[in-house]
Amino acid sequence: MDKLAMTEAIMAKKAEKGLTWEGIANEIGCSPVWLTSACLGMNSASAEKAAAIAEYLELSCEVAEALTAFPTKVWDQVVPTDPLVYRLYEIMGVYGGTLKEVIQEKFGDGIMSAIDFTMEVDKVEDPKGDRVVLTMSGKFLPYKSW
Amino acid sequence: MDKLAMTEAIMAKKAEKGLTWEGIANEIGCSPVWLTSACLGMNSASAEKAAAIAEYLELSCEVAEALTAFPTKVWDQVVPTDPLVYRLYEIMGVYGGTLKEVIQEKFGDGIMSAIDFTMEVDKVEDPKGDRVVLTMSGKFLPYKSW
Amino acid sequence: MDKLAMTEAIMAKKAEKGLTWEGIANEIGCSPVWLTSACLGMNSASAEKAAAIAEYLELSCEVAEALTAFPTKVWDQVVPTDPLVYRLYEIMGVYGGTLKEVIQEKFGDGIMSAIDFTMEVDKVEDPKGDRVVLTMSGKFLPYKSW
Amino acid sequence: MDKLAMTEAIMAKKAEKGLTWEGIANEIGCSPVWLTSACLGMNSASAEKAAAIAEYLELSCEVAEALTAFPTKVWDQVVPTDPLVYRLYEIMGVYGGTLKEVIQEKFGDGIMSAIDFTMEVDKVEDPKGDRVVLTMSGKFLPYKSW
Amino acid sequence: MDKLAMTEAIMAKKAEKGLTWEGIANEIGCSPVWLTSACLGMNSASAEKAAAIAEYLELSCEVAEALTAFPTKVWDQVVPTDPLVYRLYEIMGVYGGTLKEVIQEKFGDGIMSAIDFTMEVDKVEDPKGDRVVLTMSGKFLPYKSW
Amino acid sequence: MDKLAMTEAIMAKKAEKGLTWEGIANEIGCSPVWLTSACLGMNSASAEKAAAIAEYLELSCEVAEALTAFPTKVWDQVVPTDPLVYRLYEIMGVYGGTLKEVIQEKFGDGIMSAIDFTMEVDKVEDPKGDRVVLTMSGKFLPYKSW
Amino acid sequence: MDKLAMTEAIMAKKAEKGLTWEGIANEIGCSPVWLTSACLGMNSASAEKAAAIAEYLELSCEVAEALTAFPTKVWDQVVPTDPLVYRLYEIMGVYGGTLKEVIQEKFGDGIMSAIDFTMEVDKVEDPKGDRVVLTMSGKFLPYKSW
Amino acid sequence: MDKLAMTEAIMAKKAEKGLTWEGIANEIGCSPVWLTSACLGMNSASAEKAAAIAEYLELSCEVAEALTAFPTKVWDQVVPTDPLVYRLYEIMGVYGGTLKEVIQEKFGDGIMSAIDFTMEVDKVEDPKGDRVVLTMSGKFLPYKSW
Amino acid sequence: MDKLAMTEAIMAKKAEKGLTWEGIANEIGCSPVWLTSACLGMNSASAEKAAAIAEYLELSCEVAEALTAFPTKVWDQVVPTDPLVYRLYEIMGVYGGTLKEVIQEKFGDGIMSAIDFTMEVDKVEDPKGDRVVLTMSGKFLPYKSW
Amino acid sequence: MDKLAMTEAIMAKKAEKGLTWEGIANEIGCSPVWLTSACLGMNSASAEKAAAIAEYLELSCEVAEALTAFPTKVWDQVVPTDPLVYRLYEIMGVYGGTLKEVIQEKFGDGIMSAIDFTMEVDKVEDPKGDRVVLTMSGKFLPYKSW
Structure with a gap:
């Protein structure tokens, strides 16, 4: 089973059971962002996490196996x-130079890793309009x- | 004075005085990220903020005026x-689909504005390597x- | 049912019944432009609107469900x-700079949202040639x- | 004098005199959108309109002449x-197919001209936020x- | 039946019957260039012309119907x-600026329509090599x- | 003198003298299209034609020499x-496949040369709008x- | 039978019979380069040549017919x-300007045709390494x- | 002196003296193609060849030095x-697959070097038109x- | 059997048997990098090596034959x-100019072949993090x- | 002094003194590859290294300062x-998938850093041709x- 079929199986089961990424993540004990990226085929899961996801969703062990495969990360556009x-692309374009200035002022010459990396999404309620x-x-x- | 000349004047004065973006921002009372983006010509400042920046850096009122101009935001690459x-581009590619899933699960169909938008950069010290x-x-x- | 199959089902039924976008929109109580964009898979409909569209067109509730899905908006060219x-692309190229000048003169530094957005198409008869x-x-x- | 120099001369004088596009257009008797596009070098003016613009701005007849030249319309991005x-580009991408359906339903097979074309910008005040x-x-x- | 299947059906029948575009066009009473473009799916035919083409080629009324559909004109390269x-692309590159000069000298600022447009192809015999x-x-x- | 400087010199003199491409071409005895392409630097002229052009425009022999240079034909867009x-580009896209069918039906497998090539522009008056x-x-x- | 299926049929038969392009070309009486380009679908063959190729390879007359079709020459990359x-692309990039100088010095302003064109490939043995x-x-x- | 200035100096002197690439090459004892590529800055010359070229053209030793520099080979288009x-680009596109078949049939899996490479241009007279x-x-x- | 099917067959068998590229390479007597590239269809194997790989993996002789075919090397992105x-792309961009300087300083004007080429991957353990x-x-x- | 002027100053002085990157690197006590990349403006040097380089080359302290600036790494092509x-680009294309397989087999899911990275160039003499x-x-x- 490749990552594409894996994602389809997970999406179908998630819809069928009426689950949310957040709900599954809480159940498994991980971040919703990481969980979603693994289920969309953009990250690999450890054998334990993969088994837990498949079990919770009542999916086959082929799905678990596919979750552990190391993905080739491709985007078409x-x-x-x-x-x-x-x-997000616009933010990178408008603020890329700014981030370079501010990060390197704080840390010296170098970069922020996109590999040793975590990300969270929160909802902040606001009377003028909720904020992401x-x-x-x-x-x-x-x-x-050297 | 166009934005390019404005940025050059600010960068030169900042280097000469040994200032940091963080220091200037604290003095002016704004975020270092916003301040940097305005000084790099990617945002416009209000007349008051622009005057305060020019005054603190001991730069001419042409610089203040240029800071208030509405920028045409261009990136070449x-x-x-x-x-x-x-x-940052890689994060958009790898996690773009994930963010779409997670944000729209929390908020419904829509987007996160890049205009009504703020950003901060922090340094978190970590014995295994500091984090951005x-x-x-x-x-x-x-x-x-409709 | 994905958005592609949904659009095909709607187009086939619309042709079979000899309906127009305008006619369906009047029946449902919404703008023809918005209705068309939802049926082409470029906008999501509320559950009520989706049900009304499917019912009027005598299509299955899978179509209604597909109409409520949040679309990933993709154009290839x-x-x-x-x-x-x-x-339209040419208008953006020729008049983009002009619109930036005129809008920002009227409103200040900012943009016109493409999300909180509506659009209508009208036909104005003219002896020298009707106008869109x-x-x-x-x-x-x-x-x-900030 | 080429269009580039013409635009610079007009922009400088407009800033110096504290004029707006709308104000100049009212004075000349034309639309602010068309006026701006002509001053940015994306449309040509008739000899009379060009003379009126140059006179009102107290600019040389070289500027008037440059306003009458037929522009080569170029955009880099x-x-x-x-x-x-x-x-605007996003609107073309998201709603292009929709406009094709709706316009051709109303008018038959054909296009909306971008040459025999006019455009206006209005500000509609709205307590939830003004609209363009x-x-x-x-x-x-x-x-x-044939 | 979509335009692709329509074109395939027409091409197969044309080859089977040993017809030429010119022959069909003479029979139908239209230009061979226009006829070919309609049969390749790059123009729509009126109901009468579409019926005549389908009848002459002994093809089904689905083909006639497909000929009347308004095409979305796409080229990949x-x-x-x-x-x-x-x-043809090279001619546009080498002579594009020249045509702009010569056409606008004769007609003023404007363009040659590609919509209200006809084209013919002729063969001129020449002992040094026939000419298109x-x-x-x-x-x-x-x-x-405005 | 390179082709760029040559074109500028010719354009300036042509404007100064109030000449047209058609008028110069009639005087020299050649086609206005070819003449314009040579003056814009997209074709080379024979020594005699080049001398005649320079003489008629009262330009230096450096201009004549530049007219005879073999151009490197470059277009940026x-x-x-x-x-x-x-x-013109749209015509190539919409009618390219059609022209291939029609030309090759008349002539066999081959192409229309863009080198052994001539082109004319005419104005045909028409009460519904003049035609190029x-x-x-x-x-x-x-x-x-082989 | 389209060119793609034709090429596959020819390649399969050539492999099955253990033939070479050179061997087939000698048998048919033509150049191996031309023969290969026709079999890969990048040139059309005369009816006689096509029949001879199909006969020698013991392939159907559909293959012969496909060999005579006028190809649309497409490359993706x-x-x-x-x-x-x-x-070959690198040679065009590095030596393109050189070839322009040397060919036009010998022949005047013009080009080398890629239509009225032949090409051969030879192997020259060399103790330091054979040469193509x-x-x-x-x-x-x-x-x-004109 | 960089390669650009070197090429300009050589071209100007060559025109002034009325020389040809072929004539210079015969004098120096090398191929006209190689000589031209070195003078256009797309190959480096040995110190002896560079000195001979500069001497024959009566150019400074800066030119000779520039001829010996190792070029960075760049083409923009x-x-x-x-x-x-x-x-040439078209030949690579149309015949690239053919050359791969024919060369690899003769030589096995590998490539033709573009570094250990020579090229000549000849004129073959032909009553139907001379050939390059x-x-x-x-x-x-x-x-x-390995 | 084409290279794609060959790679799939090899990958499936390798997974089924729990083998590693390194293990197969040691068994066959070749480099793991070369072996992997041949199995991914980016290099051809000699008849002997191909037979040994197919035999060791207990795959058919069609796989062996496919391994010996000369690949057309294509990458999409x-x-x-x-x-x-x-x-790796970033290294080429950041260090490309540096490598040109350092290699040509050591070797003279020329290149490093990517054809007469070998590559190895090693793991060097390091308490601060293992290194590739x-x-x-x-x-x-x-x-x-010449 | 920006990086461009810095590189020019270093290159000129290096040529004038007849130095090599290897020689300078030995003198400074660093790798020739790193030294070259810093001097070409693709890496920053510590204040001590920068001072040592400037001193050895007898260049101003502006050069030393420019060497310590954090570069924006840009490549145009x-x-x-x-x-x-x-x-190098070809190696990435041909062997990219192979390296992914071999590295991830040895190390697990992850990447080779291009930041915590060193590179050396060596010359290995070989009677069949020296190797890089x-x-x-x-x-x-x-x-x-996470």
Whole structure:
């Protein structure tokens, strides 16, 4: 079973059971963001986590196995068209130079890792309109000379 | 004075005085991320903020005026090459679909605004390596039918 | 049922019954533009509207369910080739800078939302050739400092 | 004097005199959108309109002459990055197929001209946030067989 | 029946009957260029013309119906690779600026319509090698101020 | 003197003297289209023609020499943005497959040369709107086996 | 039978019979390069040549017919990735300007035809490593004025 | 002196003295193609060859030095627009797969080197039109396992 | 059997038997990198090596035959998105100019062959985090004049 | 002094003194690859190393200061054209999937860092042709769940 079939099986079962990513994540004991990325085939799960997900969703062990496979991460659109995703691209374009200035002022020459990385999504209620709060945490990796 | 010349003037004065974005922002009373983006020409400042920035840096009122101009936001590289900025692009590619699932599960059909938007950068010390923490807050905008 | 199959089912039934978008919209009580975009899979409908559309067209509740799904908005052609759509692209290219000047003169620094947005199409008869009138209304979103 | 120098001269004088596009257009007797596009070098003016613009702004007849030149319309960014202009591009992508359906249902096979074309920008005040209203009017051009 | 299946049905029948585009066009009473473009799915036919084409080719009324559908005009290759079509692209590149000068000298600021447009192909015999003669006729559309 | 400087010199003198491409071409005894392409640097002129052009325009022999240089033909925009030139690109996209069918039906497998090629522009008056008529004549080049 | 199926049939039969392009070409009496291009669907064969190829390979007359069809020449990769083909692209990039200088010095303003064109591949043995020798012969086509 | 200035100096002197690439090459004792590529900055010359070229052209030793620099080979156009160079690109597209078949049939799995490579241009007179003959010789490099 | 089916057959059998690339390579007597590239269809194997691989994996002789076919090397993504592969692209971008300087300083004008080329991957344990060591060895190919 | 001017100053002085990257690196006590990348503006140097480089080259302290600035890493060509750099791109394309398999077999799901990274270039003499040996060492970064 490849990642595509795995994702379809998970999405179908999740809809059928009326579950949410948040609900599944709480049950499994992990972050909803990481859980979703693993179920969409963009991260691999450990054997234990994969088994727990498949068991909770009452899916076969082929699904569990597919969850442990190391994914090849591919996105087709160089510039994303979906408005929600495009806004992230816009933030990168508008604030990329700013983040470079501010991060390197605080940490020195280096980058924020996208591998040793976690992210959370929160909802903050606000009378003027609720707000999406994204919190990203990545290890700082300094450049080194040799 | 256009935004380019404005940025150069600010960068030169900041280096000469040995200031940091964080220091200037504290002095002016605003976020370092917003301040940097305005000084790099990617946001406009109110007349008062612009005057305060120019005064603190001992720069001319042409700089203050240029800070208030509404910028045309342009980035040249469709896919950024600088490693720090590319990692943000990679996060958008790897986690874009995940964020769509998680945000829309919490909020319904809509997007996170990149206009009614704030961002902060924090340094979290960690014995295994310090971490960069980015916190983005954008108003949720629901799609509407008509 | 995914959005593609939903659109095909709606188009086939609409042709079979000899209906128009305008006629369906009047029946449902919504704008023809919004209705068409929902039926083409570019917007989601509320459960009530979706049920009304499916019922009026005598289509299954799978179609109604598919109408409520939150779409991933994708277009394949970076520059559209169809002449009708290209003309819109050309308007954006020729008048983009002009609209930036005129909108920001009236409203200040910010954008016209494409999310909190409605659009109508009207036909204005004219002896020298009828005219297409597009009316777009988008909420103004001001940039903010923080 | 080429269009670039012409635009710079007009922008400088407009700022110096504290004028608005709307004010100049009222004075000249034309639409602010058309006026702005001509001053940005994306449309040509008749000799009379060009003279009136130059006179009102107290600019040389070289500027008037440059306003009458037929422009070569060029935009550099296939996908615009400025958020205000990008939203127009997004509207074309999301609603392009919808407009094709709705316009051709009303008019038959053909297009909306971008040449025999006018556009207005209005501000509609709204307690939930003011709205930008764009009204575009283009002659319908039917395809013909031969 | 979509345009693709329609074209395949027409091409197969045309080959089976040993017909030419020119022969069919003469029979129907239209231009071979227009006829071919309609049969390749790049133009729509009136109900009468569509019926005549289907009848002459002894094809079903589904084909006639497909011929009347309003096409979405799509081409995949931004720069065409087929040598015959590339030469047209090269002519546009080499002579585009020239045509702009010469057409606008004769007609004023405006364009040649590609919608109100006809084209013919002729063969001119020549002892040094026969020549292809393309004659394009498009309505001149002047830009207008407003 | 390179082609760019040559074109500028010719354009300036042509404007100063109030000449037209058609008028110069009649004087020199050549086609206005060819003349314009040579003056825009997209074709080379024979020594005699170049001398005649320079003499008639009262320009230096450096201009004549530059007219005889073999040009490197470059266009920057893969898809042209200027509306007049884009319409030619659209014609190539919409009618490219049609022209391949019709030309190869008349001539066999081969192409229309863009090198052994001439083109004319005519104005045909029409009460419903004047028409631009482009006539292109290119030698047919058959493919050969070997 | 389309060109794709034709190529597959020819490749399968060639492998089954253990033939080489050179061997087939000698049998048919043509160049191996031309023969291969026709069998790969990038050139059309005369009825006689097509029949001879099909007969020698013991393939059906559908294959012969497909060999005579006029191909639409398409390549997908703007920059080829296969190392053997990329080296040809690199030669065009590195030596394109040089060839323009040297060919036009010898022949005047014009091009080498890629239509009236033949090519051979030879193997030249060399103790330091055998060499591939490509010989291309294309008719010179001079630009003409008109 | 960089390669650009070197090429300009050589071109100017060559024009002034009325020399040809072929004539200079015969004088220096090398191939006109290689000589031209070195003078256009796409190959480096040995110190002796560089000195000989500079001396024959009566140019400074800065030119000789620039000729010996190792070039960074850059071409701007992914698909060349100049018709002469485009035809080479077309040959690569149309015949690339053919050359792969024929070369690998003769030599096994590997490529023709574009580094250990020579090329000549010849003129073959022909009453039906003179022909350009390009002869390329590249060392065959076999793939190896390890 | 084409390369795609071959790779699938090998991957399935490798997973079923619980083998590693390193284990298979040791058994066959070759490098794990080369073995993997051949099994992924990016290199061809000699008849002996192919037979040994198929035999060891208990796969059919069609697999062995497919391993000996000369591959057409294609990659779809001009800029790879998978983070592991992107890092190699980034190294090429950041260090490409540096490698040109350092290699040409050591060897003269020329390149490192990617054909006469071997590569190994090693794991070096390190208390601060294990390291991936890639060792590439390519024959230096000097440019030559002629 | 920006990085561009810094690189020019270093290159000029290095040429004038007849130094090599290897020689400077030995003098400073660092790797020639790192030293070259810092001098080309693709890495930053510590204050001590920067001072040592400037002093050894007898360059101003502005150069030393520029060496310590954190670079924005930009490369213009998405696919490099220079043959030496292209070969690295080709290796990434041909062997990218292979490296993913082999590295992840040895280390688990993760990547080789391009930040915590060193590289060396060696020359290995070989009677069949000297070989370039590139040795890259990057820290393995495992993906983590959260």
